[in-house]
Amino acid sequence: PFMVKCSQSMFLLRKLLRSHVYGAVMNINRGNPGEFEVVVDSWPNFSAVLARRSGQMPVDDCYRSTHAAFYKDVGAYQALLETPGCLRWDTAFHVFGLQEGVATVSQAIAGTKAPHLPQPSMGTPHWTPLTADPHLRLDPAVRVGSLSLAHVDLLNETWTYGGNARSRRYLAEVLERFPSICLQDETGQPISWTLTDPFGTGAHGYTLPTHRNRGHMRAVLVLAARQAQARGFPFFGHTATGNRPMQRLMEELGHQRLPGLCRFILHNPGLGRAGP
Secondary structure, X not given: OEEEOOHHHHHHHHHHOOOHHHHHHHHHOOOOOOOEEEEEOOOOOOOEEEEEEOOOOOOOOOOOOEEEEEEOXXXXXXXXXXXXXXXXXXXXEEEEXXXXXXXHHHHHHHOOOOXXXXXXXEEEOEEOOOOOOOOOXXXXXXXXXXXXXXXXXXXXXXXXXXXXXXXXXXXXXXXXXXXXXXXXXXXXXXXXXXXXXXXXXXXEEEEOXXXXXXXXXXXXXXXXXXXXXXXXXXXXXXXXXXXXXXXXXXXXOOOOEOOOOEEEEEEOHHHHHXXX
């Protein structure tokens, strides 16, 4: 694979992409807080792109070892992943993207790597960036703030996919490196929030059960969109397939649901679930 490094090439790549890879490239161009790198099958006429974590990741840390994929030709994408050195097939890692072939290629490669079976992909509805600026309705009893490492245990306990040491390390890294927005009660405790992940995606949104149905998440998403757009980022995200309240809220704010699902594929799930 070819490594895309120079700023001019990164700028060109960003113009050509509209996906999670796009968000990773945006962050690379802004100091690379997520420690990512981009590989392509060829340059400048590429047919497949993978944004991957650079450096050595722990063998079992599938939370932090997350990669985003985009392709013009699914065969080129499979060839890229099978290129020696493109991915560490002896570790646990996620690959995700908006195209169906991201999942089918993982299954195809798994057929040649019997011990390294991927978990069946999890699909989530994906939403286009927010283009309008909805009216902000903010409860006068709350104030706007941001999250810090002091809140990592709260996030880890309330995240559907959290609750373990590896998810806690991942959330701590996200809190340290990327923007967040929260609403706080009169004591300064977070009651509703959303984070930004390494791909520029709005993620991990949550409102404490005792504070729901008061418009808090709507306010958080509007504030997060303004924050992202002020940094030059689009504000987009995805929701769980069964989370209709959040999907309705996304629609009310003017997001459009893209066809298909965003696929998340966990490779080597046995490694990813071993240990604390």
